[in-house]
Amino acid sequence: MGIQLERPDLENTAFTRRLILLSVLGVFLLGLPIWWKTTEIHRAPLPFDEIRRWAGPGVLDAKVFVNIDLRVDSSDSEALPPNSPSLAATIEERVNSIYGSVSGSDLGRPTQAANQPSEAASIALAFRIQDHIADGGSGTKKDEEPGNYEVHVTCKAPESGEDVVSVSASRIVDITTTCASDQLPNRIAVVIAGLFADEQKKYLASSSKEDNAHDHDNMRMVKYAPEYQVTFSLLNGDPTDANVSWDIQNGIDYFILPFLNTISKLSNFSVSSQIQHYAALPIEPEVYPSSFCLRPHMLPHFINSAEWNLASTVAKGTPLNFVLYIPPKSQTPLVLLRSDGQPHPTNAFLIPRWGGIVVRDPPTSDRLSLDDLHPIMEIFLAQLRGLLGVKETRISNAGVLLEGTSITYESERNIGVTAWEHDRLIRERTVQNLVDAVTTLNSLGKLIEAGENMIVLDEIRTKVLTSLTSIHHCHKALQNSSNPTLAYSHSRTAILNAESAFFDPTMVSMLYFPDEHKYAIYMPLFVPVCVPVLATVLKEIKGWRSKRKEKGKKKAE
């Protein structure tokens, strides 16, 4: 059989060609959903509207209620002015009018504090003052709950000396004044308003967006953390002079632990201590004939960060350092000077958001006993209070507003924080956490909306939802104020979840990846394939058209 050169069967080739073309197109079509599915980015749906709603103007506005029981010494009740039954109501009205908020009866109306920028939340304290004259002073012990205070008014004869206001450590104010006077409501109102004025100022400052660059409290205070690591370090300059040790276990147990236990509602604290020898100062003290001096401008360089091993390697917990520095004998007595050149009585200083330092000359005995540690621990405690933002309760501007009144404040000499301070700290942290949680969620929302290529895992969604629920509960609890601790625990959940969602390691949108880059990736892949395919498609269409024309002509003929 010879080789037969057959003429290609035109009809058959065209069919094959079309088959190939169709299969290629079919693969494309089939591949499209697969490609779509496999390149899809998992983005758990987040409630962006709700997140934005919380950041809206006025939504976070809250009135934090302070309940006050007013008790007027009943034995002297004849001396009261005739309007005494409504004394509490009068005072409530006046205090609330000072605070610029509406009285407790119309809760529904949003608070409109003056001059508030619209985006910022305005948190206002509001007072509910109840009369307890009828009770005849029978104790219901309400003052033992956070947020519930008691004002005791003791009447005195107008001539018997000056008025006395005494603020106890446990949520009670005693006022001794002339009850018969018309001034009574005003006097009490000023005391109450004054006690909380500083706190209210802080809320205004934190919510307004104005520059608080020089707010010392804000500068000093550490950021909120669920856990702090408190480290007490004894740094001994030269152990050949004095091989100092300290009774720190007892020192902490007696002086610091009661304080930490009390505020452990706010955060966890873990305490540790260490002794380091041969601790050299990185700065040279100025030499005077009788002493060695450190001037304020030298103190920022006091910490020898290269050699003193103070930094904690443990990742969790914000560290707070307290250092007792004992200089070598060759540098004693070592005195800290104030800016005016006078020796500083406590010989101690604080580094904002870092910790506190006390400088003491080597002790006569090698071991610092509990008694020796007492004054040092008092300073450490004061510094710790400053770092954590505990503010002393004071009637603001009392010298002017309550002229001629003697005011005493009781301090809590066992624990180191009074109930007033503790309550205030809880309220402030609650408000701060609430505002921060909302801001963080909002930032997170912006971030996710901006990064279209970012994967959003389901657990992020869970955290965001938990945080939103807690924000809601916290806001509600704040308004009701029956239990500030509950509001606080909600705020804590809210901030922790929001932060952990924001700082989640998966939330890194991997790099700027604009659409042009995508084209650049797909082009070399698809262009070489597409050109012949498209060319064939065009050719087929052309052929089909011309065929139709021919057919049409034939029919016409």
Added chain:
Amino acid sequence: MLKHAVILLLGLCLSLAHADAPANTSLVQLPASLDEFWPLPAADEAAIDGFFSKSGHTNNWAVLVCTSRFWFNYRHIANTLSIYRTVKRLGIPDSNIILMLSDDMACNPRNRFVATVYNHMNRFLDLYGSNVEVDYRGYDVTVENFIRLLTDRVDPNVPRSKRLLTDDRSNILVYMTGHGGEEFLKFQDSEEIGSYDLCDAFAQMWEKKRYHEIFFMIDTCQAASMYKQFSKEKTPNIIAAASSMTGQNSYSHHTDSELGVAVIDRFTFYNLETLERLKRGDQASMKQLFSTYDSYLIASNPGIRDDLAARTLENTLVTDFFGGVQNVELTPSGYTLDNPTIRSPPTTYPTKQPIHNPVTRHTFASAEQTHTV
């Protein structure tokens, strides 16, 4: 109604009493607003022996990044280590410095002077000296790690020393050097960071209040293009300085003929000329630093961007970024506590036991045993 009448009556009495106010010392005037409770801040300011810094920052951080590897890029390591030495000398503690070195020149087999890095042919100063703490080394220096560092989205197991734990009071110096082009900087010869990525990372830091001010300094070719995307809305409070404008190259300063490679870049070299003269707490302003830039010596036009800065360059100190100018406050007094001998042993708070954490952990790990010699 009665209440209102009473108030009116009281108000009347008050206004009547007001008339002879000076005579009656026991008169209490009801303040109209809370403002009267807040005395002018002057009194408060004086109470604190005031040397909180004027710039409003309380801590300093430095992120120093060398992005290129291989022996012929010796100078980039030297650049970074020079800045590292400077910030450390000016007082930023090692715990606040994040040093990223993408290669190890000191131990490179081609390094004739083993275990040293010099930034000058006279070889007076060993930059690798005794105390260099490298946080990210070698192949750890990646774009991803850099972005993670800035945004603090790190694995929970990353130690504190490798994290940028800044807050709204932190001034950060970000120094980068390596090989780059228009709007990108090459990392490790394998990947690159774009100006968009960088801006995005800073924007996220700002969003989360993780910096107070940033000084961004970059020594690479076309360096100025790297800060192009910064904007007032997204990344305020940034001052930026770059070695060259877009379209220009940056050049090395000189070659050490014994090492056989260039040892430092021009821009960094002339910055160091100024920085080396500074002492801790120096009052030189950024304006002064920038005025020393000589485009003839640097062989390119240094780019400076100050339109995002919160303060004018005259009012911004070089040590606000290069120095660890820490604020301190003298403690006025301790908190008076009772003497333990006259009171009972520590008790818990009288009202309630702590709710969330009944036990405060009290560890004394290796107490009294740590000795630093």
